[in-house]
Amino acid sequence: MxxxxxxxxxxxxxxxxxxxxxxxxxxxxxxxxxxxxxxxxxxxxxxxxxxxxxxxxxxxxxxxxxxxxxxxxxxxxxxxxxxxxxxxxxxxxxxxxxxxxxxxxxxxxxxxxxxxxxxxxxxxxxxxxxxxxxxxxxxxxxxxxxxxxxxxxxxxxxxxxxxxxxxxxxxxxxxxxxxxxxxxxxxxxxxxxxxxxxxxxxxxxxxxxxxxxxxxxxxxxxGTGNCHVYVDASADIDMAVKIILNAKTQRTGVCNACESLVIHKDIIEEALPAIAKALREKHCELRGDEAALEVVPDMKKATEEDWGTEYLDLIASVRTVASVDEAIEHINRYNTGHSEAIVTKDYANARKFLDEVDAAAVYVNASTRFTDGFEFGFGAEIGISTQKLxxxxxxxxxxxxxxxxxxxxxxxxxx
Amino acid sequence: MxxxxxxxxxxxxxxxxxxxxxxxxxxxxxxxxxxxxxxxxxxxxxxxxxxxxxxxxxxxxxxxxxxxxxxxxxxxxxxxxxxxxxxxxxxxxxxxxxxxxxxxxxxxxxxxxxxxxxxxxxxxxxxxxxxxxxxxxxxxxxxxxxxxxxxxxxxxxxxxxxxxxxxxxxxxxxxxxxxxxxxxxxxxxxxxxxxxxxxxxxxxxxxxxxxxxxxxxxxxxxGTGNCHVYVDASADIDMAVKIILNAKTQRTGVCNACESLVIHKDIIEEALPAIAKALREKHCELRGDEAALEVVPDMKKATEEDWGTEYLDLIASVRTVASVDEAIEHINRYNTGHSEAIVTKDYANARKFLDEVDAAAVYVNASTRFTDGFEFGFGAEIGISTQKLxxxxxxxxxxxxxxxxxxxxxxxxxx
Missing domain, CATH: 3.40.605.10 (Aldehyde Dehydrogenase; Chain A, domain 1)
Structure with a gap:
């Protein structure tokens, strides 16, 4: 040989x-x-x-x-x-x-x-x-x-x-x-x-x-993508549901699928039940932190390990935050530098998220599933680089x- | 600490x-x-x-x-x-x-x-x-x-x-x-x-x-630069002497200094004595292959090790080749991907050298010493990258x- x-x-x-x-x-x-x-x-x-x-x-x-x-x-x-x-x-x-x-x-x-x-x-x-x-x-x-x-x-x-x-x-x-x-x-x-x-x-x-x-x-x-969708306090809830459903379930085994939801505490009571309902209809399991469990109790409790896991499966973790800053901090700590999205109506928060989240692709009001050579209009790709060089x-x-x-x-x- | x-x-x-x-x-x-x-x-x-x-x-x-x-x-x-x-x-x-x-x-x-x-x-x-x-x-x-x-x-x-x-x-x-x-x-x-x-x-x-x-x-x-100047059969000998002298001796301890001369056999009898004279006036030692020694006998014989050595000193090796292809092959085998120059009057050989020599900077009829942020007009630099990514x-x-x-x-x- x-x-x-x-x-x-x-x-x-x-x-x-x-x-x-x-x-x-x-x-x-x-x-x-x-x-x-x-x-x-x-x-x-x-x-x-x-x-x-x-x-x-x-x-x-x-x-x-x-x-x-x-x-x-x-x-x-x-x-x-x-x-x-x-x-x-x-x-x-x-x-x-x-x-x-x-x-x-x-x-x-x-x-x-x-x-x-x-x-x-x-x-x-x-x-x-x-x-x-x-x-x-x-x-x-x-x-x-x-x-x-x-x-x-x-x-x-x-x-x-x-x-x-x-x-x-x-x-x-x-x-x-x-x-x-x-x-x-x-x-x-x-x-x-x-x-x-x-x-x-x-x-x-x-x-x-x-x-x-x-x-x-x-x-x-x-290739590795522990991608998040952050639902800001000002988010349009219908849009958030639609985007999360798409990012999580349109195809689960791919690197640009969403693995974790981050939700502002001021909107969680209204937003999470709707999101959970839509995801569960697609047989997606949810694992939440304390605050999320208070709103939707029949969820598994998320562990530290969940925040860092790329499930590539019908599972999503749910994290509650008190501010866009806390959301950015959480995402920058656990993400793999792939694709991250914010759903918001707030101009300043959109800008902050785009500037400060450290990832190859950062989205406002769109599904993470678009990170792809054909969707970006470049044609075939050899992969999605998650490094900076x-x-x-x-x-x-x-x-x-x-x-x-x-x-x-x-x-x-x-x- | x-x-x-x-x-x-x-x-x-x-x-x-x-x-x-x-x-x-x-x-x-x-x-x-x-x-x-x-x-x-x-x-x-x-x-x-x-x-x-x-x-x-x-x-x-x-x-x-x-x-x-x-x-x-x-x-x-x-x-x-x-x-x-x-x-x-x-x-x-x-x-x-x-x-x-x-x-x-x-x-x-x-x-x-x-x-x-x-x-x-x-x-x-x-x-x-x-x-x-x-x-x-x-x-x-x-x-x-x-x-x-x-x-x-x-x-x-x-x-x-x-x-x-x-x-x-x-x-x-x-x-x-x-x-x-x-x-x-x-x-x-x-x-x-x-x-x-x-x-x-x-x-x-x-x-x-x-x-x-x-x-x-x-x-x-x-940073590492085992840089060559290739003197083509058609080179202007005065220009070759001037460029080699500059590339080798203007400053010796730097990465874009020339370490090795490659000379076409058809011009070596005329070119090498003039090059050797100029370099020796600057106290530069030469180490040649057989054919170079025949033209300028009082040189040390170059060993295999010499071809791969970045001297960063007043020493230069001399290699004789039978064609521009052989020159390119030699350079691509021993260089560190930094700066490489050809001295030639021949259009096709210039193009071939520029296309096929694998280095960060390839020159026709100029000194390798120009590979530098300020000389390129970019201002201060953190270094000279010799890799491709x-x-x-x-x-x-x-x-x-x-x-x-x-x-x-x-x-x-x-x-």
């Missing part, structure tokens, strides 16, 4: 060739790759069946088997994802700023590929095609390390994509799959600073923590680039 | 207050701080004398003692650095982009402070004031950890700055000094993800490596900011 160092070396080499590829050729290869996924779906489904069989043999829970499973329509979705990238504007080569210095030096800040991007992910095999597409459109090479559960599917998908790249005149090593899914190899990948420019983990909180703690390669953290919020094509100063001289030296 | 966790907690708390401070007040405090450094220089110099005495007692080499030493004029320089920041444009609050989505949501991407910045540095006490100034102007709070050699100087400078902040109506915890200079505390600081948003090491390659290898807090790598090249005020999506709604929910 190829070592991770060897994969790194090949990716680095391929990245120099990728650097030169123009938009036309990139788009042609994306089209070829999309077509190839459909044309060769039989092979992919056969490989996927092996993964599914192995998963069932070790009694993987059905929801996880479902994540792993491919079908004709899911493969069509992967192909459609690649096709959509063709229409997106190519960010590479943009001159972001330029100036001519007094000594005549012309300094341009140019958008360029990052180089080699490592993606570490769990069991969804569609990530293989999605991540490849975004990296390829931005002239990056990608080293993919998926979960062991999906290894046959990932190998089959990668094989199809590599063939398509060659058919389009590119270098197949623009996508490389780590076939050795051991922990040692994962750890070695996280320390491959010589070859990998950035690592993006995609998956649950545990995976992300492991990568952050073990990686010396720069990491972009994505490089990219924050939905990461589209631009976030997979870096810059370089290109300087044109005529013999200038520094005095 | 205050624990690092306690410092982190206080910095985070202060960062919420810093978040609200407007440009006028920030500039007033910078002016007060500059004045205070001058007014209280006696205290600072007294503390510095203690550091110098301790350094001499443990036989610190004189060039290092010189780095540590403050004087009236060096303190004036620190004050001047703070004063210069006043005139620089405040990047905070800029709306970078905005759009109104079809559903009426207004999405703005806004430039905001990073939050809490940690700086780990070595013996120069002027970094204390410089780093504070840049972080303060961008509404960040800063936790500074200098070297143990400079602890008394750093404590005195920090005390003066904290008093000035309070005098200007700010929160003194906008600057915090880690007084415990032990390695354990440094390691704990590198894992303080809960409170520190980014770590910037400033110092030699060893310090930077330690931070990169031990930190779970996101790091911006700065977040910031690349000279890091000024803008690079000490992040962004946040601010979203204005009227009750929108996701369908």
């Amino acid at each position: 190829t070592t991770i160092e060897e994969l790194g070396r090949r990716a680095k080499q391929a990245s120099r060739q990728m650097n030169r590829m123009g938009t036309t050729q990139k788009n042609q290869i994306l089209a070829l790759a999309a077509q190839a996924l459909v044309d060769e779906q039989e092979e992919i489904l056969k490989a996927n069946a092996m993964d599914i069989k192995a998963a069932r043999e070790k009694n993987m829970p059905e929801p996880m088997v479902d994540r792993l499973a491919l079908s004709e329509s899911r493969i069509a979705g992967m192909a459609e994802g690649l096709t959509q990238l063709i229409a997106l504007e190519d960010p590479i080569g943009e001159i972001i700023s330029s100036s001519i210095r007094p000594n005549g030096l012309e300094i341009c800040k140019k958008r360029v590929p990052i180089g080699v991007i490592g993606i570490i992910y769990e069991s969804r095999p569609n990530v293989t095609a999605d991540a490849f597409g975004l990296c390829f459109k931005t002239n990056n090479t990608v080293i993919l390390k998926g979960g062991s559960d999906a290894i046959h599917s990932n190998m089959a998908i990668t094989k199809v994509l590599r063939k398509a790249i060659v058919a389009g005149g590119g270098c197949e090593d623009a996508i490389l799959l780590v076939e050795d899914t051991s922990r040692e190899t994962a750890k070695a990948m996280m320390r491959l600073n010589q070859y990998i420019d950035v690592l993006i983990p995609r998956g649950g909180a545990g995976l992300i923590r492991t990568v952050v703690e073990n990686s010396t390669v720069p990491v972009i953290e994505t 490089h990219a924050r919020g939905p990461m589209g094509l631009k976030e997979l680039t870096t810059t370089k100063y290109v300087i044109y001289g005529d013999g200038q030296i520094r005095e | 205050t624990t690092i966790e306690e410092l982190g907690r206080r910095a985070k708390q202060a960062s919420r207050q810093m978040n609200r401070m407007g440009t006028t007040q920030k500039n007033q405090i910078l002016a007060l701080a500059a004045q205070a450094l001058v007014d209280e220089q006696e205290e600072i110099l007294k503390a510095n004398a203690m550091d110098i005495k301790a350094a001499r007692e443990k036989n610190m080499p004189e060039p290092m003692v010189d780095r540590l030493a403050l004087s009236e004029s060096r303190i004036a320089g620190m004050a001047e650095g703070l004063t210069q920041l006043i005139a620089l444009e405040d990047p905070i609050g800029e709306i970078i982009s905005s759009s109104i989505r079809p559903n009426g949501l207004e999405i703005c991407k806004k430039r905001v402070p990073i939050g809490v910045i940690g700086i780990i540095y070595e013996s120069r006490p002027n970094v204390t004031a410089d780093a504070f100034g840049l972080c303060f102007k961008t509404n960040n709070t800063v936790i500074l950890k200098g070297g143990s050699d400079a602890i008394h100087s750093n404590m005195a400078i920090t005390k003066v700055l904290r008093k000035a902040i309070v005098a200007g109506g700010g929160c003194e915890d906008a600057i915090l000094l880690v007084e415990d200079t032990s390695r354990e505390t440094a390691k704990a600081m590198m894992r303080l993800n809960q409170y520190i948003d980014v770590l910037i090491p400033r110092g030699g390659a060893g310090l930077i490596r330690t931070v990169v290898e031990n930190s779970t807090v996101p790091v911006i790598e700065t 977040h910031a690349r090249g000279p890091m000024g005020l803008k690079e000490l900011t992040t962004t946040k999506y601010v979203i204005y709604g009227d009750g929108q929910i996701r369908e």
Whole structure:
């Protein structure tokens, strides 16, 4: 089996060739790759069946088997994802700023590929095609390390994509799959600073923590979202109910779903019964603090642990506060820097919340569920960054680039 | 002594207050701080004398003692650095982009402070004031950890700055000094993800490596520069001599100084004797490969180690190549991603070099010594980033900011 160092070396080499590829050729290869996924779906489904069989043999829970499973329509979705990238504007080569210095030096800040991007992910095999597409459109090479559960599917998908790249005149090593899914190899990948420019983990909180703690390669953290909706004293209660219902229950297993309600004490008697009724109709469990329990007694009492938990399930905690300041403090203490919303009619409180809540996306009077590349109008995304360096919020094509100063001289030296 | 966790907690708390401070007040405090450094220089110099005495007692080499030493004029320089920041444009609050989505949501991407910045540095006490100034102007709070050699100087400078902040109506915890200079505390600081948003090491390659290898807090790598000047077959030899002399000898101990020459074999017989003569007049030692030794025999032979060494001294290696491709390959293998130059008259080779050399700054026909915030026209810098995430090249005020999506709604929910 190829070592991770060897994969790194090949990716680095391929990245120099990728650097030169123009938009036309990139788009042609994306089209070829999309077509190839459909044309060769039989092979992919056969490989996927092996993964599914192995998963069932070790009694993987059905929801996880479902994540792993491919079908004709899911493969069509992967192909459609690649096709959509063709229409997106190519960010590479943009001159972001330029100036001519007094000594005549012309300094341009140019958008360029990052180089080699490592993606570490769990069991969804569609990530293989999605991540490849975004990296390829931005002239990056990608080293993919998926979960062991999906290894046959990932190998089959990668094989199809590599063939398509060659058919389009590119270098197949623009996508490389780590076939050795051991922990040692994962750890070695996280320390491959010589070859990998950035690592993006995609998956649950545990995976992300492991990568952050073990990686010396720069990491972009994505995905965990302990998101809050704060119902201010002045909130329109109908609007609050509608927004909370949407943020909590429209889809529960996603990072921009609301996990916790924060309610001003002056409105809780009026607002909480209506909110609780609406959520319970959707079978959502509530866990409240003392003050919330006084208003809606048949709730479980929330513990300290609840405030910091991303349930990804039909559960929500309820916290009562005496002011917008207390709400902001609570949110800044427990949130994961993803998406936070206030429902209010008060101008000053809206401004304060937007300014002082520390998160990638802060909303007034809207559902947190909008934090998403397509909803923001950026198109496909590689994830939602919850850190502050490089990219924050939905990461589209631009976030997979870096810059370089290109300087044109005529013999200038520094005095 | 205050624990690092306690410092982190206080910095985070202060960062919420810093978040609200407007440009006028920030500039007033910078002016007060500059004045205070001058007014209280006696205290600072007294503390510095203690550091110098301790350094001499443990036989610190004189060039290092010189780095540590403050004087009236060096303190004036620190004050001047703070004063210069006043005139620089405040990047905070800029709306970078905005759009109104079809559903009426207004999405703005806004430039905001990073939050809490940690700086780990070595013996120069002027970094204390410089780093504070840049972080303060961008509404960040800063936790500074200098070297143990400079602890008394750093404590005195920090005390003066904290008093000035309070005098200007700010929160003194906008600057915090880690007084415990032990390695354990440094390691704990590198894992303080809960409170520190980014770590910037400033110092030699060893310090930077330690931070990169031990930190779970996101790091911006700065400073190491194994920079090359490549003399293409078509180079103007006079220009090449002038540029190399400048890049190598104008100042040797800096990260943008040239460490290695790469010369095309077709021009080496003509170019190298002239280059060697000029460099030797400045007492620069040369270490060449076989082909270089054939042209200028009285050189030391370069070893594999030489290609990867940032000498920061009057030494340069000389590598011969058969093509611009070989030059690019050599540079991409051994450089540190800082500054790289080609001297050429050839259009295609210039373009190839600019496109394919992987570095923060790539030059045609100019000295690498220009990679610097002031030379680029950006003003003061916190360092030169040699990584690809977040910031690349000279890091000024803008690079000490992040962004946040601010979203204005009227009750929108996701369908």
